[in-house]
Amino acid sequence: MKRYIIGVTGASGSILAKVLLRYLAGTKAELHIIATDMGRKVFEYETGIPWTAFISTIKQKEAEIFDYENQDMFARVASGSFQVEAMMIVPCSMATAAKIAVGTGGNLLCRAADVCLKEKTRLVISPREAPLSSIHLKNLLTLSECGAVILPPVPMFYANSDNYDEMVYGIAGRILKSAGIDNDLYTKWNSGKAN
């Protein structure tokens, strides 16, 4: 069974985490989920769904789901010997991007990302902030130079859709695609079937 790590931080855009996790939960995969404290709070604020209730719901689907405490540095995802296909950080705050770029670790999410970079495992980061300061841009450049894919949550305006959900699915689908996961969220958009 394929394994993925999904990091959720306190940047705006929790709906992307919701759509992406719901989609992955319906597949035959192992999902290792790490949400920061602010990730859980912003998720709840933006979606209206308590984090623990959301995790309980997706646990009833097909995938095998592991939900970690961000302080649990003994968790297996903290180790390079635990092999995964890819890690996605959706959405990624500037604070977390900075910590990963500097390599200070300090929590499980940053440690898992650090491990992906050193082991050359695919790492997809969806950073959300506007406008971006030079500090943000420098950190994102560092991450890109270290091998991470930087995929900001930018809508595909060329799809000419005025449907918010479809825009979100399109972005979530592209993040999955960048992590090597073929999916119909993205395919729909790509083939013009979204409307």
Ligand SMILES: Cc1cc2nc3c(=O)[nH]c(=O)nc-3n(C[C@H](O)[C@H](O)[C@H](O)COP(=O)(O)O)c2cc1C
């Ligand atoms: C409602 C809300 C929205 C936020 N949106 C963003 C954002 O889009 N980008 C960002 O970098 N920080 C955002 N923040 C601030 C982060 O939550 C804050 O920097 C936090 O320390 C990030 O911690 P984390 O990286 O451990 O999740 C937001 C905070 C709140 C309360």
